[in-house]
Amino acid sequence: MNLNQFLRLANELIADDERLRISEIIAELNTALSNLSGNPAEPSYQQTVVSSLEKMGAAFKKLEAEFYPGTAYLLDEISAKKWFTDVFYYDVAFALNESPFAPSVSRDVVVKMVEGRTAYISQLKRVVTGLSHIGIVESEIPKGQAIATFNLPRSLFSNDMKLFEKEIKFINSFADLINEIVTDQVQEIELHSLSTTDPSISLVVNIDTAIQFGQLMTWSVGLWGAVAHIRKVKAETDNLNADTAAKIAIILEEDVSKEIEKSLNERIVKLLGARPQGRKAELRTFAQKLLRRFLERTERGMQLSVEAQSIEKVENPEDEAVNAKVNQVNNFVPAMPDKIIMQNPVLQITHDVGNDEQK
Structure with a gap:
């Protein structure tokens, strides 16, 4: 928070x-x-x-x-x-x-x-x-916009400034990518605030982009919940004889990899369509890479929360539409439950976003 x-x-x-x-x-x-x-x-x-x-x-x-x-x-x-x-x-x-x-x-x-x-x-x-x-008051969120906050556990960069810089680069690239996919525009994203201890980086984003952020976090929580269940089943095989347990463990690990790849591909289709054309086709490879980076981080406890402010005095249908989107944004649960944060992560962490930037 x-x-x-x-x-x-x-x-x-x-x-x-x-x-x-x-x-x-x-x-x-x-x-x-x-x-x-x-x-x-x-x-x-x-x-x-x-x-x-x-x-x-x-x-x-x-x-x-x-x-x-x-x-x-x-x-x-x-x-x-x-x-x-x-x-x-x-x-x-x-x-x-x-x-x-x-x-x-x-x-x-x-x-x-x-x-x-x-x-x-x-x-x-x-x-x-x-x-x-001392002049610190609640700031207003502009109409039609939202605040997206990335909370980074220090374990992601081990207090190494160079690695932390790469995490900032990931957030910037990820936010730019999702915003362009959602709005069909390349827009500057404003830094709203920074907090320390476990770094918290808040951005001002288009409200539709915030909805997509919320959906991605929900997808991530669901995926890692499914993986946690598979791993729980795997742990229960320890009571079997060693040979049988080893065979089941291999099958279950394959199931985990298949589940991740299947879920990742399905999410790409939801983001870009089954047969993306034009600019979205160009973004497909980069989107696959960044969504995997996103999963690597949420698996290790990174949180992405979104919030927006309702228009109190609704004067027209446009205001009603904005408030409907505000409700959608604020209905996302902003956390990865501790019980499904991976103690032994499945995905290897990658700090380099890559040279094929989307811009």
Whole structure:
């Protein structure tokens, strides 16, 4: 997650909490529990607790319904999932169910949970405010455009500056290629931001290019998921006798290679068509090379995420069309699950993009 993604998410969470009155509803539940603790047998207090809990559950359900699929991944990155999803509701409900005849015990548990959530939101607000005081605010994404972010694990270049330079060259060539295929134009792609630690490189791209980026990342995740499954089957052959296990291992490794080549060729056809003509025919060889380079990197944990901003005041059909594309962009899940990142990669990493540039 880059800084702009964090600011956009933080601002949305703060605004949604206020709009849906989630903190207020939780405070009402807290008060209802305190009243019940003082007089456990009072039916009206019991009903108020039940009603407040139902209101809280409905509010969290509404909040989650508005999240894009990738939001859950981003919430995990900032440890916000337990405060802004129905995880919080179920934790509260569980605490109440554990001590139904001792409301004071339930109240004490819930009070600690509420204090934790309140402290988290307060800290989130302080961070956003503090950043704004030094001039760092959420930047707007222009209409019809999107932000594509490449997150590079340092293992890709082993902290070697020359190899890192080649990774930058790969990103540039890959972005240029996909943009030209999608738009039929050669366009300059703008650098939006850079972040360090594990390098994060964000680009401003055409929204249709961002959709294609999202589709490519989804394809990559699906492919490596299939390969992980084949390897799991291979691991299960270890219980067989050595000769049989060796024969099965060879077959499965061949299956992996065939699956990768088949998937790569199918993706090229989707990108360029079965019989590309003109410029797209010229790009075919380079596209095959760069898509393989893309797979080499996602296999090792490179992430490619995309994000776009909706037009709040829709005034014409063009705005509606843009918002439809924005929804498509933001519905892509931005990560390769850790469980399918290859510990022993199938593809050998290639750092040189090649001399046959597409331009």
